Amino acid sequence: MSTELPPTRRDSEALQILATEHWSLLATRALTYQESLGRVNMFLTILSGAVIALALVAQADRFGPTFVTVAIFMLTVVFFTGIATIRRLLMLNRDDYKWVVGMNRLRHGYLELHPELEPNFITSPYDDLAGALKTLGLDPVSAPTVGTMFHAFVTLPGMLGVIVASVGGAIAALAAQGFGAPVYGVLLAGAAAFVASLA
Numbered sequence: 001m002s003t004e005l006p007p008t009r010r011d012s013e014a015l016q017i018l019a020t021e022h023w024s025l026l027a028t029r030a031l032t033y034q035e036s037l038g039r040v041n042m043f044l045t046i047l048s049g050a051v052i053a054l055a056l057v058a059q060a061d062r063f064g065p066t067f068v069t070v071a072i073f074m075l076t077v078v079f080f081t082g083i084a085t086i087r088r089l090l091m092l093n094r095d096d097y098k099w100v101v102g103m104n105r106l107r108h109g110y111l112e113l114h115p116e117l118e119p120n121f122i123t124s125p126y127d128d129l130a131g132a133l134k135t136l137g138l139d140p141v142s143a144p145t146v147g148t149m150f151h152a153f154v155t156l157p158g159m160l161g162v163i164v165a166s167v168g169g170a171i172a173a174l175a176a177q178g179f180g181a182p183v184y185g186v187l188l189a190g191a192a193a194f195v196a197s198l199a
Helices: 009-061 065-113 115-120 129-135 156-178 183-198
Strands: none
Touching: 009 065, 009 156, 065 115, 065 129, 065 156, 156 183
């Protein structure tokens, strides 16, 4: 004969409310991912379209002054779109962190009602930074390695940051070429703009 007491109606209602809120946050988190990927796709589409258009202009103008003028204008639009996309991705990442913290709080509520379930949870029931990072799959106490130092560059904002910085470098190099700078001046302008855009 089991000695466990059946859940009270109050516990049952609390579980239902917690589960409903958990699914609501999960759905909101999925929408956040969808918007992130949609923004990235939109930026890459604009970048691809600009490159194709510039190839057609280059073919017609043979990389003359018209090409340089059109390229600077088009790449400036791509650069702006990239900066706006990165900014929005950072905002969406903050939102995602907030949803994770909320789900951790709800998980804590589950464990308050049924502490015996704790061994079954692989994510954290705590809403502090360490708990949120654990839920996100990041180890906050691991020593920095080469992989962790470059982690920022494999995230969506980091990856796009490198692409946008390359576009910024191309704009500066084209501008330097348009003003008649020598080859080393063009390279220096492009490299400086790349580094400045990356920072």
